[in-house]
Amino acid sequence: MSTEDKGPTLETAPVIIDESFVDTELIEPERMEFGSSANITRVEARHALIEYVGQFCCYGKSAAKELMILKVVPSNAMHYTLETFCEGRFTTRGEIPHRGGAVDGAVNGRSPDPWSIRVNASEEFVDEAKALRIPHTSEIKICSDCRGTRTQPCYTCSGSGHERCDSCGGSGQNVTEDSDGNRMTRNCSNCGGKGECRCGYCNGSGTRQCSDCEGYGKVEVFDQLNIRYKNHIADYVLEGANLPSVLVRSVEGVEIFSQTDRKVWPITQFPVAEINQHSVELVNRARKEHSMERQLQQKQSLCAVPVTRIDYEFRGFTSSFWVYGLQRKVYAPDYPQQKCCGCNIL
Structure with missing residues (x-):
């Protein structure tokens, strides 16, 4: 440990040998x-x-x-x-x-x-x-x-070098609405549609010191x-x-x-x-x-x-x-x- x-x-x-401690007999005080x-x-x-x-x-x-x-x-x-x-x-x-x-x-x-x-x-x-x-x-x-x-495997990404994208929740897609209220699905701009990003702790290496x-x-x-x-x-x-x-x-x-x-x-x-x-x-x-x-x-x-x-x-x-x-x-x-x-x- x-x-x-x-x-x-x-x-x-x-x-240093400690010779100062001597277990003396008790003497009844005055x-x-x-x-x-x-x-x-x-x-x-x-x-x-x-x-x-x-x-x-x-x-x-x-x-x-x-x-x-x-x-x-x-x-x-x-x-x-x-x-x-x-x-x-x-x-x-x-x-x-x-x-x-x-x-x-x-x-x-x-x-x-x-x-x-x-x-x-x-x-x-x-x-x-x-x-x-x-x-x-x-x-x-x-x-x-x-x-x-x-080194050891990075505990944040478990050694993969990647983390789930926080922006899209790992789906790779973001749902938006246009000016008319129509729902539109687009690739996540943060991860490029991959659903994962490079681990910020190990910088993608998958290992740490x-x-x-x-x-x-x-x-x-x-x-x-x-x-x-x-x-x-x-x-x-x-x-x-x-x-x-x-x-x-x-x-x-x-x-x-x-x-x-x-x-x-x-x-x-x-x-x-x-x-x-x-x-x-x-x-x-x-x-x-x-x-x-x-x-x-x-x-x-x-x-x-x-x-x-x-x-x-x-x-x-x-x-x-x-x-x-x-x-x-x-x-x-x-x-x-x-x-x-x-x-x-x-």
């Missing part, structure tokens, strides 16, 4: 320090609700302004995130047109092991793909697509090193205010702990046991699930996402809405005025 014009420009990888998050007032909660209602043309605004706030219950949802940045490698056979000159073949030495070639990610914790030509693996071969002829070898007749084949950098993300949300976890994941919180290392030690000293438990589970799971890749870096963070439940009463109707995240987004599934002018908000 040709790789020309189908991906990044291939360069020959430098042969005591972990955690920060805290803030609360929200009744005035701020009402203001957030009014802004939320204003986003919908069919939401009545009077309820947001007039409802009676019965109770404000502040809390913090905990969002733990573990990112495991890994590198995977595999080889395929690459092919590019051979435009002349010598190639780096086996005569120049033994090809290096794929993992002995040092290649760095452009940015950590970002998915990326790279492709490199492995040194000393190139050889020149006759193009298998054109068999060295440098081979796309695999670009008309050189030969290709350079080589072992290609394919590198995939993948940032595996796992997380856990601990939330006790009946707010859907997907909403907690969608907003920002206050980062109360963060750690980046080759291999992180699970959180074990947080006051909430569930966080410690799931941190241990996710870190251990990452070691097993990504064992076929080389782990480059790990990053774990714990964010306190402000979540405030506001209980309210409006004209005898009692319910709750939530203000969450540093953006102070609102979740109000039971808002009492969700329609006007006969239309409903789903």
